[in-house]
Amino acid sequence: MSTLFTVDAVRKRYRGAAEDALGPVSLSVEAGRHLAIIGESGSGKTTLSRIMLGLLPPTAGVVQYRGTPVHDLRGQAARDLRRRVQLVLQDPFASLSPRMRVGDIVAEPLRILHRGVPVRTRVAELLAAVELDPSFARRFPHELSGGQRQRVAIARALGPRPEVLVADEPVSALDVSVQAQILRLLRRLAEHEALTLVLVSHDLGIVQNLCHTSVVMHRGRIVEFGATTELLADPQHPYTRELLASVPALPQHHETIGKIL
Amino acid sequence: MSVLKIRKLSVSIGGHTVVDSVDLDVGRGERVGLLGESGSGKSLTCMATLGLLPATARATGSVRLVGEEILGSNDRRMRALRGAELGCVFQEPQSALDPLARIGDQLTSTLRARARLSRHRRHELAVALAARVGLPDPERIVRRFPHELSGGQRQRVVVAMATAAAPALVLADEPTTALDVTVQAHILELLGGRVAETGAALLLVTHDIAVAATTCDRLVVMRGGRVVEQGSTHDLLRRPAHPYTRALIDAAYATTYTRPIVLAATA
Numbered sequence: 001m002s003t004l005f006t007v008d009a010v011r012k013r014y015r016g017a018a019e020d021a022l023g024p025v026s027l028s029v030e031a032g033r034h035l036a037i038i039g040e041s042g043s044g045k046t047t048l049s050r051i052m053l054g055l056l057p058p059t060a061g062v063v064q065y066r067g068t069p070v071h072d073l074r075g076q077a078a079r080d081l082r083r084r085v086q087l088v089l090q091d092p093f094a095s096l097s098p099r100m101r102v103g104d105i106v107a108e109p110l111r112i113l114h115r116g117v118p119v120r121t122r123v124a125e126l127l128a129a130v131e132l133d134p135s136f137a138r139r140f141p142h143e144l145s146g147g148q149r150q151r152v153a154i155a156r157a158l159g160p161r162p163e164v165l166v167a168d169e170p171v172s173a174l175d176v177s178v179q180a181q182i183l184r185l186l187r188r189l190a191e192h193e194a195l196t197l198v199l200v201s202h203d204l205g206i207v208q209n210l211c212h213t214s215v216v217m218h219r220g221r222i223v224e225f226g227a228t229t230e231l232l233a234d235p236q237h238p239y240t241r242e243l244l245a246s247v248p249a250l251p252q253h254h255e256t257i258g259k260i261l
Numbered sequence: 262m263s264v265l266k267i268r269k270l271s272v273s274i275g276g277h278t279v280v281d282s283v284d285l286d287v288g289r290g291e292r293v294g295l296l297g298e299s300g301s302g303k304s305l306t307c308m309a310t311l312g313l314l315p316a317t318a319r320a321t322g323s324v325r326l327v328g329e330e331i332l333g334s335n336d337r338r339m340r341a342l343r344g345a346e347l348g349c350v351f352q353e354p355q356s357a358l359d360p361l362a363r364i365g366d367q368l369t370s371t372l373r374a375r376a377r378l379s380r381h382r383r384h385e386l387a388v389a390l391a392a393r394v395g396l397p398d399p400e401r402i403v404r405r406f407p408h409e410l411s412g413g414q415r416q417r418v419v420v421a422m423a424t425a426a427a428p429a430l431v432l433a434d435e436p437t438t439a440l441d442v443t444v445q446a447h448i449l450e451l452l453g454g455r456v457a458e459t460g461a462a463l464l465l466v467t468h469d470i471a472v473a474a475t476t477c478d479r480l481v482v483m484r485g486g487r488v489v490e491q492g493s494t495h496d497l498l499r500r501p502a503h504p505y506t507r508a509l510i511d512a513a514y515a516t517t518y519t520r521p522i523v524l525a526a527t528a
Contacts, residue, residue: 040441040442041441176298176469176513177509180511205517208518209516244518247442247446248445248474249517249520250514250517
């Protein structure tokens with residue numbers, strides 16, 4: 001198994017701040033795994049993901065992608081990282097250009113990063129992969145529902161055939177029935193495309209349903225790390241315990257109980 | 262007797278029916294969860310009960326609060342009822358609080374509406390209320406302004422205001438949606454505790470089945486402006502009758518954290 005991301009003693013202090021927003025934090029992301037970065041607001045989870053993407057320089061420490069440091073990449077090497085690591089954000093209404101048609105939104109990274117592919121067929125293929133009719137290519141974002149917009153954002157991210165998909169609260173803005181659909185889609189795509197997933201989320205339900213491994217962040221530090229099932233069943237750190245105890249959980253599903261017993 | 266009795270409530274905006282013939286009862290001291298996704302009509306049902314429908318909305322039917330018909334009541338009457346018989350907690354405590362008024366003055370606002378209180382007495386009451394809802398350092402916090410408090414502390418202030426005058430009904434519309442989950446747990450506990458202490462009934466409007474299930478005795482599910490199903494929390498989660506409720510619950514189970522059950526060792 002190969003290691004994609006290596007985060008080594010990364011710290012971040014924002015300009016003018018008295019304290020570090022992050023770190024020092026170290027972790028690695030193995031190819032094909034689904035890793036969750038769990039945390040509440042101010043935990044540093046988003047700062048960490050932005051540094052991993054090379055979108056934010058760390059104050060100290062190094063992030064490597066396949067052995068190459070990400071934050072001083074230039075030119076072709078930077079474009080190559082952008083192609084290999086794609087990002088899906090929480091609010092597709094804010095992240096999709098309101099003036100572009102869906103077809104152009106999905107085609108844009110193909111034209112920039114993946115020259116030489118027949119764009120029109122690839123767009124149709126991508127829309128089909130996220131279960132949207134090809135006719136959606138002619139529509140504008142405001143004509144779509146929240147779930148459809150998030151499907152478009154995912155199609156756009158998948159276009160350049162990335163190795164890693166970083167998803168920052170990908171379903172938090174959606175109704176619960178739409179959340180379930182998008183989760184199913186992400187799971188299916190991750191398997192089908194052999195994607196590595198990095199999920200940034202405060203939502204333990206989403207994490208439980210999507211990720212093998214999890215790190216729990218609190219006040220800029222990783223306080224716990226482990227297999228998601230074990231971490232949720234037997235949390236070690238007091239903060240993780242408090243977090244788990246706080247989640248309003250549903251009673252065991254009758255079907256689940258049937259399966260366990 | 263019901264503290265809230267809604268009969269055939271319909272609300273239309275610009276010719277579109279957004280709430281369609283809704284019947285809903287909340288008994289004295291009962292905790293009812295009004296569940297629905299966006300566009301279900303749950304918030305407008307709540308707004309009709311508060312007398313806060315937008316001016317462009319047309320409402321028909323009947324909404325009775327402790328026996329008094331409030332649909333079509335004038336603003337002055339509704340202002341008197343809100344606070345006294347009807348406490349409300351909204352999603353955003355930042356916008357529910359007056360940014361220019363000190364916490365202490367806001368805490369006692371629902372009490373001052375009913376009785377003349379001396380300055381000294383107001384301060385005493387405010388400090389007692391602040392302590393009651395677990396705000397740190399009550400003597401000092403009553404002199405602070407909303408922006409100096411955290412989101413969770415602000416929502417504590419709102420819960421204190423909503424329950425200060427021991428109203429018959431507390432209406433909470435997504436009271437914890439804007440909060441972190443550890444803070445959410447504390448606010449739900451506080452809300453449940455305050456409602457129990459004051460004997461108020463609770464109508465909790467939410468999209469989150471798990472939040473409703475942990476707080477409420479009975480659930481009412483809305484979709485497309487209509488009530489599709491209601492029943493005790495236990496029965497509704499175990500045996501949903503309507504296909505939409507079933508789909509909603511299945512979706513919730515696919516996205517909500519389920520606590521692993523620990524099976525006792527048999528050896």
